Amino acid sequence: MKPDAQALALWPTSASLSAAETDHLVLGFTLLTLLLTVPIFIAITWFAIWFRDGRIAYRTYSDRRNRLLEVSWMLIPFLLTLVFFYWGARMFDTHKHPPGDAIRISAIGKQWMWKFQHPGGQAEIDDLHVPTGQPVVITMISQDVIHALYLPALRIQMETLPDRYTQLWFKADRPGIYRLYCSEYCGTDHSVMGGYLTIMQPADYQKWLGQSATSGSLVAQGRAAFSAHGCLGCHVAGSVVRAPSLAGLFGSPVPLAAGGTILADDGYIRDKILDPDRNLIAGYRQLMPVFKGTIDEGEMMALVSYIKSLGGRSPDQSGATP
Numbered sequence: 001m002k003p004d005a006q007a008l009a010l011w012p013t014s015a016s017l018s019a020a021e022t023d024h025l026v027l028g029f030t031l032l033t034l035l036l037t038v039p040i041f042i043a044i045t046w047f048a049i050w051f052r053d054g055r056i057a058y059r060t061y062s063d064r065r066n067r068l069l070e071v072s073w074m075l076i077p078f079l080l081t082l083v084f085f086y087w088g089a090r091m092f093d094t095h096k097h098p099p100g101d102a103i104r105i106s107a108i109g110k111q112w113m114w115k116f117q118h119p120g121g122q123a124e125i126d127d128l129h130v131p132t133g134q135p136v137v138i139t140m141i142s143q144d145v146i147h148a149l150y151l152p153a154l155r156i157q158m159e160t161l162p163d164r165y166t167q168l169w170f171k172a173d174r175p176g177i178y179r180l181y182c183s184e185y186c187g188t189d190h191s192v193m194g195g196y197l198t199i200m201q202p203a204d205y206q207k208w209l210g211q212s213a214t215s216g217s218l219v220a221q222g223r224a225a226f227s228a229h230g231c232l233g234c235h236v237a238g239s240v241v242r243a244p245s246l247a248g249l250f251g252s253p254v255p256l257a258a259g260g261t262i263l264a265d266d267g268y269i270r271d272k273i274l275d276p277d278r279n280l281i282a283g284y285r286q287l288m289p290v291f292k293g294t295i296d297e298g299e300m301m302a303l304v305s306y307i308k309s310l311g312g313r314s315p316d317q318s319g320a321t322p
């Protein structure tokens, strides 16, 4: 089916195992809901007709009770719905925990387009190319208002927020061209904020990457931004300013001046660069300039990738005392 015809299909093609599982969950839960409610609606209708005004029927109140019956018709449906709760919660948990070996793609939503960037630096607008058989993580942020990236063929969507990174991941298994959308009303041109998701065989994906223009890998772009913004002046071994080493920072706990620690994830690093006066670090004098307004989200994604790529946390390299 052509991708645009698919947009009208009642039940879009599913392009991953987890999309198929989502369908089973939704169908199963719909069936259970029907099973539990349709008999009640039939009984209500039947009783309403049987005991209608003026009809001669047996209306004497009976005080016969069957506790077992009463408990069972509450308990059995409850347990049956719990099965779906458990199933849904397990899928939710899987969606929250991408595997470590995933391809990391960054996405920026803005009025009214999507910009995607691959680890090699290949950028695309309103188009997203991914391989089959490999997990793909998309880390995203909005440059303005709230958007949401919706990939119906994979049955997933995620809000894209200003000032905070969000994530989704999937492992596609059916090559093809599918639609992608913004599913959060975001202004005048919301309806045209979308494009195509192209799922390709891994070899075709590699070929596509090779043919696409890139101005250096994301990490290399980040390294360039790191020196262009003068970060290197402080965050380098032997600098005059005593600044923490960024090597191995990603994923480690940072001790805070106010006590406690904070996990150095993408969001922490971004916040610290834009507004270093937040989350003051124990043992340092805060001398870092505020970069809010000077670094856009695209450059920030590159900077964060670069800082992530600095392996092996080592003790303070800057050495010099203030």
Ligand SMILES: [Cu+2]
Pocket (backbone or CB within 6 Å): 109, 112, 146, 147, 148, 182, 183, 184, 185, 186, 190, 193
């Ligand atoms: Cu939008």
